[in-house]
Amino acid sequence: MTTARARSHYHHGDLESALISTARKLVRQDGAEHLSLRQVSQEIGVSPSAAYHYFPDRTSLLSGLGFSLFEELADFQEKEISKIAGNSARAARERFRALGRTYFHWAKKEPHLFNLMFGDFCSLEKSPQNQREENRAFINLTKCLDELYEFNLISDKMRPYGELLSWSVVHGATSLIIGGHLEVEDFETTLDAVELALGIKG
Amino acid sequence: MTTARARSHYHHGDLESALISTARKLVRQDGAEHLSLRQVSQEIGVSPSAAYHYFPDRTSLLSGLGFSLFEELADFQEKEISKIAGNSARAARERFRALGRTYFHWAKKEPHLFNLMFGDFCSLEKSPQNQREENRAFINLTKCLDELYEFNLISDKMRPYGELLSWSVVHGATSLIIGGHLEVEDFETTLDAVELALGIKG
DNA sequence: GTATTATCTGTACAGTGTTCAGATAAGGGG
DNA sequence: CCCCTTATCTGAACACTGTACAGATAATAC
Numbered sequence: 001m002t003t004a005r006a007r008s009h010y011h012h013g014d015l016e017s018a019l020i021s022t023a024r025k026l027v028r029q030d031g032a033e034h035l036s037l038r039q040v041s042q043e044i045g046v047s048p049s050a051a052y053h054y055f056p057d058r059t060s061l062l063s064g065l066g067f068s069l070f071e072e073l074a075d076f077q078e079k080e081i082s083k084i085a086g087n088s089a090r091a092a093r094e095r096f097r098a099l100g101r102t103y104f105h106w107a108k109k110e111p112h113l114f115n116l117m118f119g120d121f122c123s124l125e126k127s128p129q130n131q132r133e134e135n136r137a138f139i140n141l142t143k144c145l146d147e148l149y150e151f152n153l154i155s156d157k158m159r160p161y162g163e164l165l166s167w168s169v170v171h172g173a174t175s176l177i178i179g180g181h182l183e184v185e186d187f188e189t190t191l192d193a194v195e196l197a198l199g200i201k202g
Numbered sequence: 203m204t205t206a207r208a209r210s211h212y213h214h215g216d217l218e219s220a221l222i223s224t225a226r227k228l229v230r231q232d233g234a235e236h237l238s239l240r241q242v243s244q245e246i247g248v249s250p251s252a253a254y255h256y257f258p259d260r261t262s263l264l265s266g267l268g269f270s271l272f273e274e275l276a277d278f279q280e281k282e283i284s285k286i287a288g289n290s291a292r293a294a295r296e297r298f299r300a301l302g303r304t305y306f307h308w309a310k311k312e313p314h315l316f317n318l319m320f321g322d323f324c325s326l327e328k329s330p331q332n333q334r335e336e337n338r339a340f341i342n343l344t345k346c347l348d349e350l351y352e353f354n355l356i357s358d359k360m361r362p363y364g365e366l367l368s369w370s371v372v373h374g375a376t377s378l379i380i381g382g383h384l385e386v387e388d389f390e391t392t393l394d395a396v397e398l399a400l401g402i403k404g
Numbered sequence: 405g406t407a408t409t410a411t412c413t414g415t416a417c418a419g420t421g422t423t424c425a426g427a428t429a430a431g432g433g434g
Numbered sequence: 435c436c437c438c439t440t441a442t443c444t445g446a447a448c449a450c451t452g453t454a455c456a457g458a459t460a461a462t463a464c
Binding site: 165171175176179193 | 369
């Protein structure tokens, strides 16, 4: 019976995802470097060594969490973009801006989780699963840029730099702002800068 | 006598900077999260509690190191830029590119140190000293952009976005490439993208 | 109902950050 | 020269950590 939970603590039923979601809660609060496996176990009500049946070590739990966060971010972005309907140039531009805006808003809301995703933990072992999730975000970006290109809002010369430029600006500004290294009164300024950079006619 | 060193281990003479440089060496190798105060102390040949006369806790040592790294990066950038002499438009463009290139090269060479600077450790407590060092890098960027503007290589409309755009692209691309999230065959492509984004006429 | 298997416990070990009373050495004033 | 003050470092201690491993427990298959 894999759906039962909390019957006794033996055979928890869904320990792997319980570990990840509890880790998520703790990293969200205190940052990745303060995550303790023992605290995670205790919160679930399970012995400290139970986790080792699902993750070989603490680092693996953190990268497991990190990969699930890429999925979470992609979900969040897709949900927001799907709110903007229409096949107009105006809608295409709005979707493109929304893509950047949601990236920033998510990171601003969850700085510790964002830092985990792009810190040391998720860079080393690039599992196939991870790449798939990251590709999802990248494909969404490409889709938006293609749309802009079809509406002739972006030039032939600039199109090849589209992904590099927009992801780098949005990620870079987000990362710098969250870290307190750069101050911008409103992230819309950054989105304006991206549009200007790509030469999107307004 | 404050210049003496290693007479005995009592009164080391320069323990504070020894702590930072040893921490630098260890973080460089294994990343910030694996830095242990006890290992730093042992390497210097000093008791584990000696560090607490200079840093209130482990985190403070890490941010102390981080701040010194901003200085190191700025030094490196200034050294490279000063190699490019001349008051021509061509030289101004080369200096601007060199600014981005050195940023990337430094980070590529020292990924763990780079991650420390822009991770959780150096974002919390923004000491006045820290801001001064970061400002040095920012002022260098502004100087380069002003030069480009004087040579009429960058438009009135784009100039206000100069710092935001160039720093964000270079930092963002660097961070993504180092983390393995983005692949570029050559960073010069990114520098091309920045010039295109700013509309620098080539 | 018994055997098998996956899952979790308990105990143990080495290493960690941090505290604090006390040892040590340097420098200043007689 | 010696004493005394002060900064500096030691040593032992505490609570906590990640991790390993032998054994207990419960679900599953026959």
